[in-house]
Every structure is written in structure tokens, then in C-alpha cells.
Amino acid sequence: MPICNSTVDPKTLCLCNNTQITPQGTNGPLVAKIPVVLAETEIQIDTEAEITFPEPYAEIKRITKDVYLTQCKLIPGTGTSEDGVPTSGKLFIAGYIRKNIQYATTECVSSSIVGGVIKDLTVDVNFQGVTEIIYSRAPIFEYAPNEDEIDFTCTPCNCSCSDVTLGKIPCEQVYRHRVIFNEKPFCELISSRIYEYDTHTNPTVVSQNFPDRVVYNSLTEKMVVYITLKVLQLQQVNID
Numbered sequence: 744m745p746i747c748n749s750t751v752d753p754k755t756l757c758l759c760n761n762t763q764i765t766p767q768g769t770n771g772p773l774v775a776k777i778p779v780v781l782a783e784t785e786i787q788i789d790t791e792a793e794i795t796f797p798e799p800y801a802e803i804k805r806i807t808k809d810v811y812l813t814q815c816k817l818i819p820g821t822g823t824s825e826d827g828v829p830t831s832g833k834l835f836i837a838g839y840i841r842k843n844i845q846y847a848t849t850e851c852v853s854s855s856i857v858g859g860v861i862k863d864l865t866v867d868v869n870f871q872g873v874t875e876i877i878y879s880r881a882p883i884f885e886y887a888p889n890e891d892e893i894d895f896t897c898t899p900c901n902c903s904c905s906d907v908t909l910g911k912i913p914c915e916q917v918y919r920h921r922v923i924f925n926e927k928p929f930c931e932l933i934s935s936r937i938y939e940y941d942t943h944t945n946p947t948v949v950s951q952n953f954p955d956r957v958v959y960n961s962l963t964e965k966m967v968v969y970i971t972l973k974v975l976q977l978q979q980v981n982i983d
Contacts (some may be wrong), residue, residue: 771982778975781817781928782876786836788968792868799947799958800846801859808937810970812838814871815930817974819884822875829881834974836930837871840937840966849958852950870968882976884925891919926977936969 814837822831844866848859943959950956 773982774979775982776977776979779880779978779980781880781882781974781976782878783933783971783973784834784874784876785969785971786872786874788870788872788970789966790840790868790870790968791963791965793944794844794864794866794962794964796846796864796960796962798848798862799960800862801849801949801956801958802847803844803941803943803962804847804861805845806939807843808939809841810838810932810935810937810968811841812836812930812932812970812972814838815972815974817876817882817928819882819925829878831875831877832882833873834876835871835873836970836972837869839867839869840968842866842868844962849949849956852953854952857950857953857956868964868966876974882928883978885923887921887923892916928974928976931973931975933971933973935971938967940965 814835816835818833818835820829821833822829824830842865844864845861846864847861849857850859851857942963944961944963946957946959948954948956949958
């Protein structure tokens with residue numbers, strides 16, 4: 744067995760004193776721009792994936808899973824409304840489940856021994872979907888008005904075009920264009936729950952002396968994923 748060359752150099756740290764400071768703030772009433780919770784929801788996502796291993800495996804020892812979101816976008820103007828106030832909206836989400844799979848292989852087979860090693864495999868299972876969320880507080884969006892155009896009339900006194908006619912000046916135009924920037928809603932991932940059903944496929948017996956020792960080369964998994972998240976937007980709020 745090879746000898747490890749690594750070393751450990753531990754240290755004991757002394758306790759450092761500290762002085763408590765009372766946070767200072769502005770007394771109300773005031774107007775603050777703060778993240779406002781538009782909705783909090785738990786979304787169910789059903790997914791199925793087939794994972795092919797780089798080599799045959801005999802047994803899955805351990806699987807760890809983490810959920811990541813790559814997209815969480817609220818589409819303004821979608822959903823339902825009451826008296827002109829939005830009550831729901833469509834939320835598009837996408838992401839992946841990163842799985843680290845530890846599995847046992849079959850490296851050597853003899854008449855009385857079957858042996859292997861423990862390896863690991865990391866895969867990403869992608870998912871995407873759209874759901875309708877119910878607002879606890881409606882988002883605030885202001886739409887830009889249509890572009891306005893000003894036309895001038897052409898008279899013998901002020902027409903600058905080569906073709907002098909009475910009416911609209913065809914060679915001069917004035918525009919007014921207004922752009923309104925809104926706060927973009929964003930998401931916070933709160934928690935996740937995953938329920939999984941795995942099926943090992945393509946079994947092969949490694950030795951007639953060990954008929955119960957079977958190896959597989961792929962895994963079919965069905966997952967029900969519950970994702971809890973908040974949808975927020977920066978809004979100006981009056982604080983009494």
C-alpha cells in the first residue's frame with residue numbers, strides 16, 4: 744500500500760473580544776425601495792432520464808442530489824386580473840438536478856471471489872416548465888406609450904422643401920419617444936424535495952459461480968421534484 748505524503752498542521756486560535764454596536768436607521772415615516780414578495784409557491788416537476796455508465800456496475804452505493812435554477816422569468820401581462828389588477832402570472836423555470844452517483848464495479852472474477860472498486864459519476868438532469876402563480880401582491884409595471892409624431896404644415900412662408908405645396912411638409916418630421924425602465928422580478932430558491940424511482944437495465948451475469956452477481960450498464964430514473972421558491976420585485980413602499 745502506498746504511503747501518503749500529506750501532512751496536517753493544526754492550530755488553536757484564541758478567543759477574540761468584540762464590542763456590540765447598535766444598528767442605526769432612519770425613523771419613519773419614509774419611502775423605501777425594498778424587495779417585495781409577489782408570490783411564494785411550490786412547483787412540481789416530473790422528469791424521466793436514462794443514465795448510461797462508462798462501465799458496467801454491480802450496485803449503486805449512494806446518490807446525492809442538488810437542485811439548481813438557470814431560468815426563472817415572470818412574463819408581464821399573462822395570467823388573470825380583476826378590475827385591471829393582475830392576480831396571477833405565468834412563470835417560466837428551467838434548471839438541472841446535479842447527481843453524484845457512487846457505484847461498485849466488478850474488476851476481478853475467479854472461481855471463489857468477485858471483487859471491484861467504488862467509483863463515482865456526476866451527471867446533470869435538465870428540466871424546464873411553465874406554471875401559473877397566484878400573486879400575494881401584484882407586480883408593478885409601467886408600459887411605454889406609443890411613439891408620437893409631429894407634422895408641420897407647409898405654407899408659402901415656411902416651406903423648405905423643393906416642392907412648395909400647401910399642407911404637410913413631407914421632408915421634415917419631429918418624434919417623441921419615451922422609454923420606461925421597470926424593475927425586473929427575480930426568484931429565490933427556498934427548498935427542494937425529490938422522490939426517485941430507479942430501474943437498473945441490461946443485466947449481465949458476471950460468473951456462473953455467482954449467478955446472483957449481476958452487472959448493469961444503464962439506469963432509468965423517474966423523479967418527482969418539488970421546488971419551493973419566492974418571486975420578488977423591488978418596489979417603493981411607504982413605511983409609516
